[in-house]
Amino acid sequence: MRAKIYGGCVSRDILNFDEAELIKLVSYNARSSLATLGSNNAAKNISKKHYDSLLNIESKFQRRMVESDFNNQILESAGKGDYDLLLIDFLVDRFHLAEIEGKLVTRSVEFLRSGIKPDRVVNTFSDQYLKLWKEGVDNLFNTVNNTVGLEAIRINKVYWTSVATNPQDSMMLNEKWDIEKNNAKLDAMYEYVENILPSSSIIEVDKNLLVADSDHKWGLSPFHFTDDYYRRMVKIFNA
Template identity: 25%
Template sequence: MKLAIFGSCVSRDVVRYLPPETELVSYIARSSIVSAVHATPYLGPKEFGPSIGAFEARMIKHDLEKTGLSTIEKSNPDVIVIDLIDERFRIYHFANTLVTLSAKIAKEKLGLEIKKEGKVVPLGAELYETFSRCATAMLERLSAISGAKILVNEAYWAEQYVSGGDQLTYSDIAQIRSTNDQLKQYYDILRGVIPGSNFIRYEGILLGDPDHVWGAAPFHYTPAYYEHLAGKIIQLCEPVRRPSPAINN
């Protein structure tokens, strides 16, 4: 099975729980759908400091150059998994385009310039309308990939985390609930385009894992989440699974 992901680590981290013949052929993160769909690339300099690793630089360039969707298209996936966790980043009007100000770029010279010279897209009805239009355009484009099945990983921020066997509530619970309310509106927009049967949502108590490989965060979950997600992907994609050419069967 050739897998593509447009989203975040909440979907990327499931790969280790999928069958060994699964091939991650493309992964686009750190980009809002609104920015990714925008037709105009940022043409200015894109030089980053030593704190930006190869992966982060690649993701930032995909967002700035608007190459994320074409990268997925060229990878010819069997399955495309979408999640909206990275919609947490703010979007800016900058240099005649739209850009996603992810956490890493925000600390770079270019990110500081974006915040100073750009104009943030405010949260509210106008952004939801723009998101709806852009999400529809993105899904129509990805749906044109021959044989590809689109799944939506309906991921939210966890309200609780595990600590010493106990389940404790995050201190910033108000922000988490506000973010989840926004995410729900976004997922409802996708549900208007993608059949509900193509959505995957964790059915247990969503818990953050302080010992997660990427560190503690409300969207870094305990292993049960990834095990559940992997099982659902396998269940929903059984008809389209195909072995990698490198695997002998």
């Protein structure tokens, strides 16, 4: 099965547990909010001087992800018929948006490393953000529908967790992150796509598996889970 992933490590890391290698990764796009994919925004361009600023990002992978976000590259990728599955998660939509020369981009941690000063910021919890997000979803889904069909889409319906394998880390999660507020926003997003896609397109595991791994290779966070989560997701896709 040829797969493209649009989201974060919560989806990408699933493939690390696909021991039979039944899922073949075609492409992976991270650090790019769906709220930037509306047709009006995607049609706008950013001048070369801002692309030059991306050289301030030391990691080549991180630099490439920000450049991909600037180009709305996921739309071009989704418009190709070289995949069977498009796995999407919404955890990247925790970031605010930055406006540069009239175009909205994702104000990710990697973007901040570029040193670019945006003209304004759109708060991720604002009504405007959700409106833009819905426009982005509609444009992406239309692109997929015109290419391989909506049946190729799978939504990784995942939530932030307040529970870690180490009880002390559970306290840290709740002190550092606004988990309830982010999960409430995710609920609104899932409700929107569930009115568009069939129930078979929504992939959700038992919430008991949403446990933060205190020793996760990417560090402690509300969406870096124990191995049991990823193994369960692999079983779902390989069933």
